[in-house]
Amino acid sequence: MNRTADMVIIGGGVNGVACAYYLARRGMKNIVLFEKGYLGYGATGRCGGGIRQQWGMDENIILARDSVRMFEKLSHELGFNIFFRQGGYLILISDERDYDLISKTIPRQNELGVPAELLEPKDIASLVPGLNLKTIIAGAYCPTDGTAYPYAVLWGYAEAAKRRGVDIRLHTEVLIISRKSGGTYEVTTTNGTVHTPRILNVAGAATRNTASMLGIVIPTKPYRHEIAVSEPLKSFLDPMVISIRKGFYFSQSLRGEIVGGIGDPDEPSSSSTASSPEFLFRYAEALRKTFPALGKVRIIRQWAGLYDVSPDARPIIGTVDGVDGYYHACGFSGHGFMLSPVVAKLLSELITTGKTSIPIDSLNLKRFSEPGLTRDPYVVG
16 A cells, blocks of 8 residues: 545544544545554443433543434434444542532533533432432433444444445554655554544543654543443443442443443542453442442343543544644543544534634643643543
8 A cells, every 4th residue: 555645534433433424525525544553442432322411521521422413313314224323421428528619510511501400319319219318419411411332433433434435444554654745744654654634542541642744742541440230131221321429420322231440539640441440349349339229139240441531531632733633532441432523523623714613722731831730620530
């Protein structure tokens, strides 16, 4: 392979294939996407599929709100069932500090079009019978939050992109990127070389390594996150249940499985995707305490993936000063899947017009050279 392309996308996760689709829909031709493994090899194929609009910062509320609106229409648009289900998200509150924060944030969420509400324990008991509410003082609930099947979203976008002429190259690793005279890039892969005026770097936890080929420093770090899945049970749980304070969450899939995880604040940064018994013990204990009736449920599998975490746990999206034709999206800190439709659409706007329909300047890389980073208090894990 030795050719030219109008656009090279690095990364075959949901952000990469979705952006390829939206670029092609906007009329761009000759798009090539490189993935070193298979589609979903990285974080997309290992995530829990949660989609929520309950956030503390306007930028996240707006992005998530618009992403949900896109998810609602995505199966029809792509001609592919993504198994999107709006069962809601229930945030359990057991701490007065969290209560004060969330009760003050919900009115702003409502102003921005997110129908979240504060629930008393009796309302929680009615919504999810069986929860242990001994330490729960309130809950936050949004009925339009939900889940989707990550691989279905990924495959739907990929098939739609290919129908529009996108060239998806699997098992093709990018080895070297070099800038050439005339404003082009030479991208050397394990299967040949491509010359292009534009690069989109959406390689998940490997984005920082890919960016370093061009001398760009991205201050993200990879962290292992694990998920467990139970045997299928009769359907009884609609919302995703989460505890921000504990970094714990669980939901029930359409097949009846209990799918969940729990963060470890002491976990060091690493690129390990090995499963651990320590995670399983902590998760099982949290699940048993939160929902006692699940104390004897059998776990049938577990796996690990990588969170690509930025210093403020907010995404890094946009361009880099002085590096024309280069774009990236990374640092989603465990929330990339839920934001993927709107992020991919905004990237396609930025690449083709230089502007975006939603302001994303606050998510630019250069914020890390300025004082006063702000972390969204609704980050889980």
